[in-house]
Amino acid sequence: MAMYSTMQIAGVSPDSFTFLYVLKACSGLPAFETGWQVQGQIFRHGFHSDVLVQNSLVALYAKCGQIGYARMVFDGLYDRTVVSWTSIISGYAQNGEPSEALRIFSEMRTCNLKPDGIALVSVLRAYTDVEDVEQGKSVHSCVIKMGFEYEPDLLISLTTLYAKCGQVTVARSFFNQMEIPSVILWNAMISGYAKNGFAEEAVGLFREMISKDIRVDSITLSSAILACAQVGSLELARWMDDYVIKSDYRDDVFVKTALIDMYAKSGSVDLARIVFDRTLDKDVVVWSAMIMGYGLHGRGRDAIDLYYAMKQGSICPNDVTFVGLLTACTHSGLVDEGWELFHRMRDYGIEPRHQHYACVVDLLGRAGRLDQAYDFITNMPIEPGVSVWGALLSASKIYRHVTLGELAAEQLFLLDPHNTGHYVQLSNLYASARKWDQVGRVRLLMKEKGLSKDFGYSLIEIKGKLQAFRVGDKSHPKYKEIFKELEELERRLKEAGFVPHAESVLHDLNYEETEETLCNHSERLAIAYGLISTSPGTTLRITKNLRACVNCHAATKLISKLVNREIVVRDANRFHHFKDGFCSCGDYW
Template identity: 65%
Template sequence: MHRASVSPDAFTFPHVLKACGGLQNIGYGRVVHAQIFRHGFEKDVFLQNGLLSFYITCEENNCARIIFDGLRSKDVVSWTLMISAYAQNGQPMEASRIFRDMRRLHVKPDWIALVSVIKAYSDMEDLNQGRCLHGLVIKTGHEFELDLRISLTSLYAKCGHVTAAKSLFDGTEVGDVILWNSMISGFAKNGHATEALELFFEMISRNIEPDAVTVQSSVLASAQLGLLDQAKWIEDFVNNSTFRHNVIVQTALIDMYAKCGSLDSAREIFNRIEDKDVVIWSAMIMGYGLHGRGREAIHLFKEMKNYGTRPNDVTFLGLITACSHSGLVEEGWEIFLCMQDYGIEPHQKHYAGVVDLLGRAGYLEKAYNFVNTMPVEPGGSVWGALLSACKKHRCVQLGEYAAEKLFNLDPLNIGYYVQLSNIYASSRMWDGVAKVRVLMKSKGLNKDFGYSMIEINGKMEAFRMGDRCHPRSDEIYKKLKWLEIMLLECGFIPDTESALHDLDKEEKEMTLCNHSERVAIAYGLISTSRGTTLRITKNLRACVNCHLATKLISKFVDREIVVRDANRFHHFKDGICSCGDYW
């Protein structure tokens, strides 16, 4: 056209700019930008919006902002383009600021602008502003726009309001995979694993093709449930799909099997992956950490370095955790110092891991000194690790100090009050226990009930201490009685110090016999054939008494019993626990 000496007009340039954007050709696009000025179209809003779109497509947000700020007359497209640019490129605060400016100038947003700004508030997890936008969506008559419903569903799900998200989801007729992903991911990330998997199965039954996000969220949900049969089904699904070589999905599978108690299955998947990146290596190391397999984690770290893969912060977190759960104090300390060799700045979780490493081994003074010399202000995870160590070693004075720090940081966290109460109780300081209970009551806090879940035929059954609600309750307690008799014949003496209440000896022994994991074990024994591994998940940390009892039970019933408590996995077999009685 130029060679033919035909001058372009305002209708020519938008198409050329679109072509430049499609090719990501920033150099030629700038030449076209200059031509627009040369031909006197710098005030044409339509053309300027084309330039905005071009620079945004090429991820040149700064150039786009200069053009945007220089526009004397901005229409809704101009505002929408700029809001979308920031929302899509990880700058939600800037996107929300531009939206507020737009509203102040009484420019009515279209549904595209609303989608972008809802995404921004979703990324910031600002539920209040998100609700205001939901109201605006209804006022402007866009409540049935599919993209807006998807964005709102994602907003509510990400902010933990899964009921509101599900209401929007159920009211949307079109089965868009992004909408399903928003809901499945929302359920999985907010502790509603069962609902996430149910939705995943429903999606498949409706012949809606899942993508990598769907599968990853479903694997996450399966990991939360800890159901090994479910995990195997998920793996089979992945292996028969187009995601069998997807690195993100394979990493999620490793994490899933580790959290379902099967490190062997996790390692099989790890070994199958030929081109391992740092995320794959770190996932396997984190798995070893969760199971307290410190030596294996360190060995894998050496393999990783020989492979030529540079570790990241997650790698070191997994290593420190593995060392902490295995009593490898010197090795864990060296690994922590090794972080600086790779230029990796420790985060709060790394510092908390070191405090746990030292405190768990009984080096409370060293742990306290470490906290005081940290280059950053200690957070809740750090003081929480110190408080746990004080509970383990019955250190009242330091425990009180750590608890006071935690009460100031997070005054409504029930766990901190319970830990302090347990420290007092283990030292028979019943006045201290009473003081903590009064403090909890004044803040309206109630202690979480302990419960244990056992996997039977791919389903979870939950039990609480002394639970008699199950249809097979009589059989369960008959088996419990038998277990107690067998334990006594083996010379087992209940550790009444595990009962952290002011009760007499007989009451304590009766309470300990009915702990939820013991009830779950009894149910597992009457519900499965000989030799079947029992897999139990407990929401609290395993007590000393039940740990001792479970070791003996695993021997005289000749079963492997895998217990996942609030901190880690315990594999009981032949009277021995994988933790080596160090947890």
């Protein structure tokens, strides 16, 4: 742009090539004013009907997030080429409006214009974003018909389509077709695995890249870090961090954000904070990731403090920031603070989404304000969804409020009939209220519907290795020792006066539990194994895929005191730190 000014001062007239170069140079600049300036120059020099220049301008506006201006330029074109259409289609896709992109694509087809490879890439992206595999497949057959099947660029698009829609095996077959996959193809595959819960595969592929000495970029790292976050091993997290520090992308803001999230999800909010403090030019996403991390660990006060520090730094919160704040408040019993923050959202022009409403119901519900929670739901401006009713059901379970629980369950069975979790929650609610006949009725209902309860398991990390334990698991080579330790623990717990609750009893549909002795079976095994496998003073880090129940909390608190160890338990939602008979979220349950 500076060069262009110099040229003007020198009195040299620009031609269409000049503008193409100028526009290309501007695409990296975020300021759309640049596009505006360039457009003025284009008009002044009479290139407003040059289709090449105008196409370029459409793409530039779209990249700056100014899709409205892009559309204006596009609408002003009287001789549209495939490139013009592709520019506006990809523009809408890039700006989060894939449906509009697809609408324009069908409009293009009515003009009898044949899409080329690049046009199909843009259309595939739009179908990927709306997660419509079926329509994506029809584009795929179109790709085959046109003979673009082996084009590397289309291979990337197809890999992304199938990977993002959960068909990772299909995606992998495309990946395997390339003899020498480009970095983008590697990235598409790694992020596809990571986003669909195939964290091990994602990490494996990343390791393969390293071992083959293939150059990674910041996107590879971000995706691999996301995968590590899902694995949840602190040792793996440290290894990843170490790799990043030695790479060229140690200061990349995307990479940093992913690292903060990874450490928080791997159990160390303090290491997350260290990465956070070392991040320069923190944007709202970085702050939100850290706030979310505190929320995950029940450190609501720290989350709120960070929120004020963020505003001090003139960073404006967004919808995700509030999700983090609200969950942080919920996990630490800061009911009034959470309620207040929820009502501050509109001050920032943020319209609460389902997730925010669900957070508030959770916030009120866990504090025992069930009627207020229900009242809140009935006054919602949007139709309450699964997350909202789910939060009400779990709160009803905790406080044994059968009527509200049944009401929530009824909605959940309508909205989400095949989700086993809701039935289990309802059954546990009945169990907590000693309505054993109703417990049996729910079990029967589940059997009728052909639903089965997945076996819960807990994971424990010992020296970087994750070990899974299932209910009554005897497959471990050291199982005799583990069971012996477990007996010893139970004996000491009884001595200490631990009285188990007869709640949360539905673990196996074919087995009638009436009482649970300690915490969940799988978790007790993990703790027992941890006690015999780690040296005293080591923190025990346990991940479980079940919601923690009252028993787990009471028992784990007591165990941490008895054995004088810090025990960290992660359930589906968050971490609980137990130390000396104290839990990070207090007795707030």
